[in-house]
Amino acid sequence: MRLAELIGGLAPGDGVLSPLQAGELDVTGLAYDSRRVDPGALFFCVSGFQADGHDYAPAAVASGAAALVVERPLGLGVPELLVPSARAAMAPLAARFYGEPARELEVVGVTGTNGKTTSAYLIRELMQAGGDGCGLLGTVKSVIAGVERPVARTTPEAIDLQGDLRAMLDGGDRACVMEVSSHALQLGRTDAIPFAAALFTNLTQDHLDFHPSMEEYFQAKRLLFAPEQRPPVPPPRVKVVNAGDPYGARLAGEIPGAVTFAVESPADYRAEKVRCGLEGCSFVLHTPQGASELELPMPGRFNVANALGALAVAHQLGAPLEQLLGVLARGVHVPGRFEPVERGQDFAVLVDYAHTPDSLENALAAARDVLAAGGGQGRVICVFGAGGDRDRTKRPLMGEISARLADETIVTSDNPRSEDPEAIIAEIMGGVAGGSVQAIPDRREAIERAVSMAGGGDVLVIAGKGHEQGQELAGGRKVPFDDATVAAEALEARTPATAGGGR
Secondary structure, three states, rough: OHHHHHHHOOOOOEEEEHHHHHHOOOHOOOEOOOHHOOEEEEEEEOOOOOOOOHHHHHHHHHHOOOOOEEOOOOOOOOOEEEEHHHHHHHHHHHHHHHHHHHHEEEEEEEOOOOOHHHHHHHHHHHHHOOOEEEEEEOOOOOOEOOEEEOOOOOOOOOOHHHHHHHHHHOOEEEEEEEOOOOHHOOOOOOOOOOOEEEEEOOOOOOOOOOOHHHHHHHHHHOOOHHHOOOOOOOOOOOOEEEEEOOHHHHHHHHHHEEEEEEEEOOOOEEEEEEEEEEEEEEEEEEOOOEEEEEEEEOOOHHHHHHEEEEEHHHHHOOOOHHHHHHHHHHHHOOOOOEEEEOOOOEEEEEOOOOOHHHHHHHHHHHHHHHHHOOOOOOOOEEEEEOOOOOOOHHHHHHHHHHHOOOOOOEEEOOOOOOOOOHHHHHHHOOOOOEEEEHHHHHHHHHHHHHEEEHOOOOOEEEOOOOOOOEEEEEEOOOOOOHHHHHHHHHHHHHHOOOOOOOO
């Protein structure tokens, strides 16, 4: 694509090209990482939080970059497109380069603190029920034209994102559901996407290492529903919001045409008389088309909320209600989301991604529901930690929640990154005011201890890492670690003498 044609994707006055004759230059690719530059590429000199892309421009040019997107002149002998923000320019230029694929796909964005992954999985299943292919971009994996790919971040950078959407369209997908993080919204990765629908799950404390306050965290999420703040992309055609969440109720009141859902609260789509156990939840479903009873084979009241939001999105996009209810009745498996580990034991072991105060509270409340459904004779045991180099203020809150809601708590290491695991544990323990709580820094040892102490009827929740396949340590080192695998090995190692529990 000629450079002059490509920069037509920018709003008037957003970029100055030098020299002028460079407009005839043919751009064969886009890059923001100097290590991924191919000859003929347009390289974006993004000013990041830890590095400045302008410093890597010489390396990009040496690798064959044909032109640069810069925030200040560099004079490296190739054409330069001078813009106020190289990062902001990525989305519209990438969309232009890949032929605006989002205008032909029905793209659904899911945002919120908790429930994004499960909601996205559910929406994909619902949207595929009509026979059309639907891509997936999220925390656990991406699925592009039916092919699974690993992911590096919840929402890809704009260049990668637009490339993925193009591959979906070329591969036969007609829709895409994607998790949209607050980071992605704040950094403009999704700016050039005209979403067909947007879903807000909830907003609770997280990412306050990135957002200065909860208000700014909310405003970042709000961008998905109010892109008029970043023209010229229109707002989503369908806007679905959890009115049972305080921030959701606020959002629903601020944006026109919001469709609401809630558990045991007034909403357009709501669940009443909810009963949950280990095998799933049953409830009376109310929709604009009337009431019906539904059995959802997914445990936890939070999954009832996830199912309601997904149903509302697909139904509002035009799918027949009866068809959607049939899909929900089959449920969907989401790795690391209240995922059972079964090895014939007489107690439940559940691996969950809960890594915020609210999600941990929801997981332990769901464990209490499982206990109640089984007669209420067992205990709730919880193993969890907190990630390093992330919001520290949530650590004591999570300690208080587990000490209050679990009968036994083992605080352990999560992804310590550059921090001392024992220092993180100490901050968690600072919120513990009572209860039976112990610290075991080694995560494998902590899980093995929890399995050994569990007895008949107990519910063990291993929280924090969910689907993750490794532990992140200092210096960016990552060692293999899977909670479900470690739990399964511990269960298999139990001797007949301890099979009845360690109480």
